[in-house]
Amino acid sequence: MGIDVVLDKCTGCGLCVKACPFAAVVVKDKKAEIDARCTLCGACADACKFEAIIIQRPEQTTEDLSGYKGVWTFVELHGEGIRKVSLELLGKSSDIADELGEKVGAVLLGRDTARHCDGLAAHGADVIYLAEHENLEDYYTQTYSAILCGLISNHRPSIVLFPATHLGRDLAPRVAATLGLGLTADCTGLSITEGMLLQSRPAFGGNIMADIICPGARPQMATVRPNVMKAREPDTGRKAEIVTVPVDIDLKGLDVVIKDVVSTVTKGVKSLEEVDLIVSGGRGMGNSENFAILEELADILGGGVGASRAAVDAGWRPRSDQVGQTGKTVSPRLYIACGISGKIQHQVGMKSSDTIVAINKDPEAPIFEIADYGIVGDLFEIVPALNEEFKRTLHKGK
Amino acid sequence: MRIIVCVKQVPDTTEVRIDPETNTLIREGVESILNPYDQFAVEEAVRIRDGVGEGRITVLSMGPDQARSALIKCLALGADDAVLLSDRAFAGADTWATSYTLAKAIKKLGDFNIIFCGQQAIDGDTAQVGPEVAQHLGISQVTYVEKAEVEGRKINIQKQTEEGYQILEAKMPVLLAGMPPTSFEPGYPPMSGILKAKKKPFEIWNAGDLGGDASRYGLDGSFTQVIKTYSPPPRGKGVIIEGDAPTAAKKLVEALVKDHVVSGGD
Structure with a gap:
């Protein structure tokens, strides 16, 4: 295995140097040289016009993988309901399963959870693996991982998808490490290529996309960002087979115990991932009080208020409002960015919004490069004017 | 108090930009830095050690020789000694192979109370290596840690959730993957720390030093393969x-x- 430069073919043109995201290639004496920073991502080989860079991948296992069937979604519950991303994953699982000619599985763990089965069937589940137990009321890495590992070993699905939520990103790697499986984090695209799951994900803070496969182990596993896949329209006539999973879980041996759960989100208010419209503020807001005009705009439009990392770091908004690489990924119908310069780290969290409006006094702000509509100017003049205009227009409709 | 912090050297992705003409990465002038989340993990470890009043912090990284500078920075921030896992055999590792390698090294280091990881690395953003290391070691994990305080034989933890936070109590040994606090801006280590760092123990281990199953390291030990990288389509x-x-x-x-x-x- 490894990466080699074919010296006869290399012209020292430097295309590979530019292509390498890890600064691992240099040209010395008119020949490319690759150092230990190389991650074998293949960007240089793709960029080379002379086929002078060759990557040898290890031989994959010859184990027969055809016995693995079923496209599963791990269903995450939240409060009284199913977290929206779970339904999005069921939608994607349905597309993939149709293409593979396999069944859609939904894995549902919790206490008194059978009531969600109809909803899961309506959204595409063919088989529901139902693990109900009072000790599964709270999520613990250890208990959930144990049940999931058992299910996967017994039923041998070909694909398992997890939401890329706090819970999913805690659970999935634990399962992958236990069973010796590949896991691709935070996917934004999934498709089938040559019978395998092609997993596309942003890396490098969203600066590059990577396509990833898992040729030698089953199931293929991925965590998937909320708000990038589309849920299917519910079909209440659909029925699913329910497989009851025996649960024998004791919480006494746990090394980690939940003592308290605190919500900083106002009851009845939808979370940012679930609202249709977001008004977001950044460094340009100046202080926390100034967010009042964004709250007003959000109220008029029936949406929520988000924030950039700069505004959260400044202490103007809670961490739960943060949109971007290290915050939430949202894709509302309308995203209005106010006083946000819109570096790539912010864009990663919101650029799949249907319509983007940017208001910023700096005409060079990167946010304008992705905005459908931009207004260059003082947001403290524009937002109040916008509030008046929206009130007038929306009022007309009533 | 025996603490191990797993860190990574990363390209400073905040400095990376896309060339709008060619839609390719502009990498010029982009430095390799200590992953900012890992710096927070080191600072938390130092705070906990100093709060307990005794202990030793080892910083551990897998990477090329250049990653030495990231570990030296950790030593300057107050860690006691450093181990760099460096071998061509480790190259091309996915999160499974990386976590296997780190876990091998941790077993070689001996008993510990806490393993700290940054929440995620800013180049890959997977957040998978921490939980996978915990599983390889057979210990519990807490991710999205916002605060951690040692109280006797247990740790009180505030863990971030989508809607707020949880208060947890964990027994040691445990692996904690930490979020930076709200106002976290990675700063420079003090001059006194930089001077001391040069005298602190620093070891480099290769695959032979770790032993274990050679086919589990690097590209050979990886389940996932990157088959293509490209710039995202512009909006x-x-x-x-x-x-x-x-x-x-x-x-x-x-x-x-x-x-x-x-x-x-x-």
């Missing part, structure tokens, strides 16, 4: 709306109504 450039505030606001609302983004009555 089409939109319209700049001109005019003073009331005019621009009016034009924008009209445009949104026309696009059926908001309903305009009639």
